[in-house]
Amino acid sequence: MKILYIIYQILVSPILLVLTILTALTTIVGCWLGNGHVWGYYPAKIWSRLFCYVLLLPVKITRNPNVHNKTSYVFVANHQGAFDIFLIYGFLNHNFKWMMKKSLRKNPFIGKACESAGHIFVDKSGPKKIMATIEHARHTLTDGMSLVVFPEGSRSFTGHMADFKKGAFMLADELQLPVVPLTISGSFNILPRTGKYLCWHPLSLTIHDPIYPTCQGPENLKHLAESSYQVIEAALPDEYKGKVMNPDQ
Secondary structure (H helix, E strand, C coil): CHHHHHHHHHHHHHHHHHHHHHHHHHHHHHHHHCCHHHHCCHHHHHHHHHHHHHCCCCEEEECCCCCCCCCCCEEEECCCCCHHHHHHHHHCCCCEEEEEEHHHHHCCCHHHHHHHHCCEEECCCCHHHHHHHHHHHHHHCCCCCEEEECCCCCCCCCCCCCCCCCHHHHHHHHHCCCEEEEEEECHHHHCCCCCCCCCCCCEEEEECCCECCCCCCHHHHHHHHHHHHHHHHHCCCHHHCCCCCCCCC
16 A cells, blocks of 8 residues: 555656646746735645645644634644645635745745745844844734744654744734644654655644733743643644654754
8 A cells, every 4th residue: 555655646746746836836926916915825725735635635624613714813833744834724724924934935936936925934143133024924914814833943853742932922922913723643644854755644733722812021922832832732642742852952
């Protein structure tokens, strides 16, 4: 079965490559011609769903009625693997911008498409750059537009969660936005960080209750970060609960 799936993914890889290039070009041209909130989200949503469907990956979504489309949130998710992107883009059903590393802007097609779509590149080179990032987010996160962040900063080597960095929660505290934890499961099984070939495995995304600010400052930041970590980890399969040191921590 594993060998057959490897053969299948090799056969469909040209289709997925063409889909990726077409999506990037559609996003770039669409954002140049019109509404970046529309062209920066829907082509990638369709691309992500097609990616999962072509690769025959079952997807289970546990939605939350307390998460509303017209409210801006900071979504924070564990980062198990590359398929986290397809799962969130394709199935979150909430328009958003990614917060991503500045270095990703250099990626051909994808980097330009992300820039055109208005995703937020984080520049940590100095206090002024960090403040510019916050101001960019402040002007972006209005009228239901939200932000998605992987607070671990990079994909897990083990499937277990690494410690959360503070950036997403500092932003939520500064802008007094609710944080919505997302639990991703199955992505590590499909393609771990050190893997070369995909393995067939179901994907699941659990959208949890929003965590609202209790005040503003260090106490609220700690509340948002610790509560999010606990909620995300509690919904993981038992095999991925608990701390296991990742090599890049």
